[in-house]
Amino acid sequence: MAETRRIPGGRRFGLILSAAPALWLLAFFVVPLGILVAWSFQPPGIVAALRPVLTLEAYRSTLSAGSYWRVLARTGVIALTVAAVAVALAYPIAYALAFAARRRRSLLLTLALLPFLTSYLLRIYAWRLMLGAKGVLNELLQAIGLTHGPLGFFLYSRTAVVLVLIYVWVPWAALPIFLRLDQMDRSLIEAADDLGADRLRAFLRVTLPLSMPGVFAAFFFVMIPTLGDFATASAVGGSGGQMIGNIIQQYLNSLSYPSGAVLSVLLLVTALVAMTVGARLSGIRDVGDVRV
Amino acid sequence: MPKVLRLLAVLSALAVVGAACAEEGGGGGGGAAPFPSSPPAAEDAGPLRLLEWAGYEIPEFHGPFSEAYPDVKLEYQFADAGSSFYQKVATGGVEVDLAHPCSNWVQTWYDAGLIAPIDVSRLEHWSELDPKMRELGKIGDQYYFVPWDWGYESLIVNTDMVKDVPQSWADLWDPQYEGLIAMEDFSEGAVAMTAWAFDLPYPNLSDEDLQFIKDKLIELKRNIKLFWAGSTDLVQAMVNGDVAIGYGWNDQFAKVVDGGVNAVYVDPEEGRGGWVCGFVVLKDTPHYDLALKYIDSAISPEVGKNAIDMYFLGHSNTKSVELADPKTVETLGLLDTDVQARTNFAVPLTAEQRDTFNQIWSEVLAA
Numbered sequence: 001m002a003e004t005r006r007i008p009g010g011r012r013f014g015l016i017l018s019a020a021p022a023l024w025l026l027a028f029f030v031v032p033l034g035i036l037v038a039w040s041f042q043p044p045g046i047v048a049a050l051r052p053v054l055t056l057e058a059y060r061s062t063l064s065a066g067s068y069w070r071v072l073a074r075t076g077v078i079a080l081t082v083a084a085v086a087v088a089l090a091y092p093i094a095y096a097l098a099f100a101a102r103r104r105r106s107l108l109l110t111l112a113l114l115p116f117l118t119s120y121l122l123r124i125y126a127w128r129l130m131l132g133a134k135g136v137l138n139e140l141l142q143a144i145g146l147t148h149g150p151l152g153f154f155l156y157s158r159t160a161v162v163l164v165l166i167y168v169w170v171p172w173a174a175l176p177i178f179l180r181l182d183q184m185d186r187s188l189i190e191a192a193d194d195l196g197a198d199r200l201r202a203f204l205r206v207t208l209p210l211s212m213p214g215v216f217a218a219f220f221f222v223m224i225p226t227l228g229d230f231a232t233a234s235a236v237g238g239s240g241g242q243m244i245g246n247i248i249q250q251y252l253n254s255l256s257y258p259s260g261a262v263l264s265v266l267l268l269v270t271a272l273v274a275m276t277v278g279a280r281l282s283g284i285r286d287v288g289d290v291r292v
Numbered sequence: 293m294p295k296v297l298r299l300l301a302v303l304s305a306l307a308v309v310g311a312a313c314a315e316e317g318g319g320g321g322g323g324a325a326p327f328p329s330s331p332p333a334a335e336d337a338g339p340l341r342l343l344e345w346a347g348y349e350i351p352e353f354h355g356p357f358s359e360a361y362p363d364v365k366l367e368y369q370f371a372d373a374g375s376s377f378y379q380k381v382a383t384g385g386v387e388v389d390l391a392h393p394c395s396n397w398v399q400t401w402y403d404a405g406l407i408a409p410i411d412v413s414r415l416e417h418w419s420e421l422d423p424k425m426r427e428l429g430k431i432g433d434q435y436y437f438v439p440w441d442w443g444y445e446s447l448i449v450n451t452d453m454v455k456d457v458p459q460s461w462a463d464l465w466d467p468q469y470e471g472l473i474a475m476e477d478f479s480e481g482a483v484a485m486t487a488w489a490f491d492l493p494y495p496n497l498s499d500e501d502l503q504f505i506k507d508k509l510i511e512l513k514r515n516i517k518l519f520w521a522g523s524t525d526l527v528q529a530m531v532n533g534d535v536a537i538g539y540g541w542n543d544q545f546a547k548v549v550d551g552g553v554n555a556v557y558v559d560p561e562e563g564r565g566g567w568v569c570g571f572v573v574l575k576d577t578p579h580y581d582l583a584l585k586y587i588d589s590a591i592s593p594e595v596g597k598n599a600i601d602m603y604f605l606g607h608s609n610t611k612s613v614e615l616a617d618p619k620t621v622e623t624l625g626l627l628d629t630d631v632q633a634r635t636n637f638a639v640p641l642t643a644e645q646r647d648t649f650n651q652i653w654s655e656v657l658a659a
Contacts (some may be wrong), residue, residue, distance in 0.1 A: 044647075045644075045647045046400075046643050046644070048383050061651075065658070067510075067655045067656075067658040067659040068658050070658065070659070071657075071659075128532075132532045132534050133532055134533055134535075135532075147550075150533070152471060152517070154476070156534060157536060167647070198640050210351075234477075234519075234521065238517050239475075239513050239516040239518060240513075242519075242657050242658065246657060247657055250650070250653065250654050250657060253375060255378070255379055256651075258645060259654070290556040
């Protein structure tokens with residue numbers, strides 16, 4: 001493990017380099033975030049512009065609705081499921097890229113990222129053609145005689161949301177794991193082999209533990225944006241698959257900004273708590289521990 | 293004769309004084325708001341600025357106006373939902389002379405002090421408009437909204453998938469329709485439909501009524517498969533057989549039938565719902581008379597014919613259907629005066645009512 005060594009003049013150069021992105025983040029992230037929080041302290045209702053009042057009324061009226069806590073819990077379960085499955089599916093891909101692909105590696109990496117050339121929304125809509133009553137999946141099941149009529153739960157359901165989100169995120173999840181595996185010192189595996197460990201044992205005792213920071217990074221890469229997703233749920237989620245992002249969108253569309261802002265703050269806090277707990281559990285103390 | 297003229301002169305002078313007094317009363321109820329002053333259309337070079345729905349800027353929708361005022365430029369801005377029409381104007385984001393919101397928003401525009409009363413005596417075609425739709429925009433003694441396009445909101449039912457076609461809004465709660473319904477993601481529509489089904493006085497609902505409606509809608513979720521937001525989403529879901537019953541518009545019904553589905557458009561016992569959109573004139577317009585001329589052109593039967601034939605819309609001028617393609621008129625159910633008379637056209641809501649309905653709907657979506 002290499003010590004982080006100080007570079008002469010590195011501090012000043014670093015500050016200069018980071019000035020532009022810092023200003024950018026300040027203008028387009030920190031300030032809007034502040035505006036969002038300010039909206040959450042406005043009286044609830046349809047309001048055209050911020051007024052100089054400060055009240056907790058929107059918090060009271062919004063957080064007292066039990067259904068919002070349920071939809072938050074449902075969103076959390078969906079995000080955890082999607083992140084866990086996406087990482088599990090991404091790991092073999094990353095492993096193959098790092099250890100098996102050799103010369104074809106850049107081709108395979110390109111192929112894995114190819115779907116991103118198509119718009120996200122378009123790909124979600126394409127899933128409707130796959131999962132619908134007259135979709136590819138149902139036709140296939142009927143053709144091979146497994147079912148006798150179309151199954152309705154593939155599309156417009158929580159299952160559909162989870163399925164589509166996993167599909168969307170697997171290639172992303174593979175990247176941090178791949179980078180971690182790729183940077184691994186291979187002589188460690190050779191050493192394990194020399195010391196009599198079989199392949200499985202070497203994987204479980206050496207490769208997997210060393211790649212865990214990549215796995216955790218991939219997990220949060222997927223989980224955090226999934227918590228706030230609404231496009232997928234609104235396209236394939238149906239009445240049972242609505243996520244908290246859809247409720248926020250409903251509020252913003254109807255110009256009820258204060259209540260929408262309250263739910264956004266709630267979502268933000270949830271994500272922060274999830275990340276803190278995750279970092280604690282995974283033993284990540286420093287961003288340097290997460291190599292992506 | 294001169295005597296009569298003199299009498300008339302005195303009377304009109306009195307009327308002017310009376311109007312001026314009313315004006316000084318300053319909107320304190322009762323008094324009629326003045327019509328904005330502007331040069332007569334013939335002397336006004338424009339340009340006329342409109343806030344429209346995308347696709348409504350086509351020449352077929354303003355033929356007579358462009359013929360009469362060929363030098364006036366029409367400048368369009370666009371919005372895509374009732375809320376964004378309001379937001380764009382209320383926040384000062386766009387400055388226009390005319391806008392095209394729907395009847396349910398008129399009260400909100402009025403309460404925000406954005407719109408001017410419309411001098412309907414200057415509209416040649418006003419008397420030809422559907423009387424029921426005309427009244428939707430009447431606040432006090434004045435009209436603030438001229439209806440232009442309209443459509444039904446009812447149930448599109450796939451008769452191959454559903455044996456017992458629902459005959460009323462209340463039937464939707466029948467367990468036999470479990471997972472078969474597509475509902476519009478639209479708070480006002482959902483609340484109105486439930487109010488009609490259980491005979492509650494929409495939109496003036498008590499707290500108990502609202503709680504009851506919320507519970508009923510949450511209960512209905514068992515039967516609802518999906519919420520549609522874009523018009524084609526419903527058509528697609530029905531054509532693909534993902535749902536059997538759709539809460540939708542008559543133009544969507546026409547498209548579903550076009551897609552090869554054996555479907556009927558229900559005429560519920562409580563009456564269909566109906567949406568009506570139209571024109572409001574902004575208070576600060578310097579082109580008031582010109583704006584009225586534009587409206588008069590839009591509500592002419594020849595423009596109405598295009599609205600029906602090209603966009604499958606209903607048109608507020610009752611004479612439009614006579615010019616339009618009979619087959620389209622038939623499919624859209626535009627001539628069915630019986631049905632139309634029983635239709636619950638969307639009444640203007642106050643901001644508070646809309647906000648309450650949105651709150652209910654958000655909780656229903658989340659439940």
